[in-house]
Amino acid sequence: MNEKLQDLKIKALQFAERYKYIVYPLYYIAIIFLLYILIYQVLILRVFNVEIQYDLDYSVFLRERTEGITYLELLLTGVWTTIKISFFSIIIAMAIGTVLAVFRLSRVVILDVFAKAYIELFRNTPLLVQIFLWYYASDVFLPGFFTDWFYQQTNIEFAYGMAALATYTGAFIAEEIRAGIQSIPKQQMEASRSGGLTFIQAMRYVILPQAFRIVIPPLINQSLNLTKNSSLVMAIGVLELMASSRFIFDETFRVFEALSVATLIYMAMSLLISLAINMYNKYFLRYITY
Amino acid sequence: MKKLLTVLFAMTLIMALAAGVATAQEKSTLEIVQERGTLIAGVKDSVVPFGFVDEAARDLVGFDVDICRYIADELGVDLELKPVTSSNRIPMLTDGQVDILAATMTHKMERDEVIDFSITYFMDGQKLLTAVGSGITSYEDLAGKKVGSVKGSTSEKNILDVQPDCEVVSFEGYPESFLALKQGKVVAMTTDSVILVGLKGSDPEPENWEIVGEAFSIEPYGLGLPENDSEWRDFVNFTLIKMWNSGDWLEIYNTWLGPDTNYYMPLTWDMEIWP
Numbered sequence: 001m002n003e004k005l006q007d008l009k010i011k012a013l014q015f016a017e018r019y020k021y022i023v024y025p026l027y028y029i030a031i032i033f034l035l036y037i038l039i040y041q042v043l044i045l046r047v048f049n050v051e052i053q054y055d056l057d058y059s060v061f062l063r064e065r066t067e068g069i070t071y072l073e074l075l076l077t078g079v080w081t082t083i084k085i086s087f088f089s090i091i092i093a094m095a096i097g098t099v100l101a102v103f104r105l106s107r108v109v110i111l112d113v114f115a116k117a118y119i120e121l122f123r124n125t126p127l128l129v130q131i132f133l134w135y136y137a138s139d140v141f142l143p144g145f146f147t148d149w150f151y152q153q154t155n156i157e158f159a160y161g162m163a164a165l166a167t168y169t170g171a172f173i174a175e176e177i178r179a180g181i182q183s184i185p186k187q188q189m190e191a192s193r194s195g196g197l198t199f200i201q202a203m204r205y206v207i208l209p210q211a212f213r214i215v216i217p218p219l220i221n222q223s224l225n226l227t228k229n230s231s232l233v234m235a236i237g238v239l240e241l242m243a244s245s246r247f248i249f250d251e252t253f254r255v256f257e258a259l260s261v262a263t264l265i266y267m268a269m270s271l272l273i274s275l276a277i278n279m280y281n282k283y284f285l286r287y288i289t290y
Numbered sequence: 291m292k293k294l295l296t297v298l299f300a301m302t303l304i305m306a307l308a309a310g311v312a313t314a315q316e317k318s319t320l321e322i323v324q325e326r327g328t329l330i331a332g333v334k335d336s337v338v339p340f341g342f343v344d345e346a347a348r349d350l351v352g353f354d355v356d357i358c359r360y361i362a363d364e365l366g367v368d369l370e371l372k373p374v375t376s377s378n379r380i381p382m383l384t385d386g387q388v389d390i391l392a393a394t395m396t397h398k399m400e401r402d403e404v405i406d407f408s409i410t411y412f413m414d415g416q417k418l419l420t421a422v423g424s425g426i427t428s429y430e431d432l433a434g435k436k437v438g439s440v441k442g443s444t445s446e447k448n449i450l451d452v453q454p455d456c457e458v459v460s461f462e463g464y465p466e467s468f469l470a471l472k473q474g475k476v477v478a479m480t481t482d483s484v485i486l487v488g489l490k491g492s493d494p495e496p497e498n499w500e501i502v503g504e505a506f507s508i509e510p511y512g513l514g515l516p517e518n519d520s521e522w523r524d525f526v527n528f529t530l531i532k533m534w535n536s537g538d539w540l541e542i543y544n545t546w547l548g549p550d551t552n553y554y555m556p557l558t559w560d561m562e563i564w565p
Binding site: 034035038065136139147148151154155156157235236237239243246247250251252253255 | 295298299376377380381400401403404436438441442446447457459460461462466469470473474475
């Protein structure tokens with residue numbers, strides 16, 4: 001009898017090991033459920049006699065805000081704006097970051113100093129301050145004819161938000177790319193220079209392609225940060241996800257519903273990006289050898 | 291794993307044994323304030339002339355502040371002011387962090403479902419503020435243009451109701467919205483006309499700005515009070531009526547919005563008086 005039990009135990013462990021992607025999440029759900037029963041139902045409700053008076057009302061999303069636009073459509077507009085601003089900002093940020101990283105590694109002192117100054121300036125100030133500086137303080141420096149034309153365009157807040165996010169994240173990306181490039185053995189650079197390539201050509205054809213394979217996980221981490229930082233641009237009036245959910249709970253007072261949906265959407269976006277990292281690590285980086 | 295669960299069980303049992311009974315005492319805010327000796331009022335801190343920081347005296351002053359001070363004097367307690375914004379004023383009241391809200395809050399039906407309001411202590415309407423010579427005379431001229439507003443106020447929805455073609459840019463506070471108007475990023479700004487008067491009057495060059503259009507929404511201001519607290523609400527209403535009858539309300543009005551100030555608004559309304 002004991003042998004059969006042992007066999008079953010081993011079989012069960014093997015099953016759990018094989019299907020761990022399903023079994024482990026089930027473990028976590030079971031623990032969370034147990035904690036919920038213990039802490040909430042037993043302790044708070046029965047022992048301390050505290051009732052949480054709040055009627056969950058998710059149908060608020062179907063209410064109309066103005067002519068024919070429900071709150072759900074407002075929220076989806078916000079999600080789309082967030083995706084757009086994150087996508088374009090990350091592309092520009094990667095371009096800025098690459099250029100700055102190459103500046104930092106070149107032997108021309110002016111470029112090195114300029115890149116260092118840029119990185120230190122944009123990394124050490126808060127993003128909200130930078131957003132306000134871009135939006136309000138840039139008016140002082142821009143020429144009159146440009147502002148006359150520019151301010152007539154729609155959605156200049158989106159442009160300013162994109163500029164602030166891209167320059168801020170570009171500074172972080174520059175440091176990561178520089179670390180990635182410096183992790184490529186120096187012999188590569190020496191070999192390509194002695195083979196006749198100039199510095200820029202060596203960077204473009206030999207070093208950077210190798211460095212990018214290493215540097216993509218931190219880059220995706222920075223794009224995750226940028227997606228979450230994009231919620232700050234609501235301070236200058238961009239109608240993105242955080243601003244939309246604020247409109248919803250400012251006008252309907254359903255704070256929990258609005259914020260829970262916003263949290264879930266941000267989590268979903270971040271988890272998708274994290275999933276991309278994990279799959280990338282699994283399938284591409286196992287071939288990196290030195 | 292087993293050990294963790296055992297520890298959790300033990301903690302639950304200990305807390306169950308040590309727990310007392312939590313009683314929810316229904317005390318009126320009136321008694322709470324009198325016992326505490328201080329009235330905590332939520333006021334705006336950047337809206338001229340209702341609640342703003344006076345540069346000379348370096349403290350919060352304004353029309354709303356004076357109304358709260360009168361109520362505190364009626365009770366015989368001190369006054370403590372807490373700055374609030376348009377978005378967090380109602381949560382601060384429902385959480386119990388303030389006893390009364392005097393924060394340029396319009397008495398709206400959807401807000402009344404969550405908190406209670408006193409009788410109207412100020413009547414206003416929503417208008418537009420633009421630069422002189424911009425060609426905007428009413429909300430019809432705003433089609434296809436950008437309008438500035440503030441998050442959490444009634445203004446952003448009202449302007450979309452009357453003019454669905456405009457682009458509403460919502461900022462965090464009235465000064466930020468006015469700064470965008472000054473830089474030309476929005477062509478007009480919309481909110482309650484008395485706040486526009488305050489913004490225009492506090493600008494270094496008030497003659498560059500004008501308030502145009504007729505009021506396209508009515509904004510009766512009410513003091514925010516905790517829900518279902520009849521004693522407190524009665525006290526506040528009686529105090530407001532007493533203020534009107536004795537002429538103190540008019541005095542406070544003339545201090546901030548009278549003919550001698552920068553923010554002159556003629557009085558065209560009477561408070562509802564109960565005998």
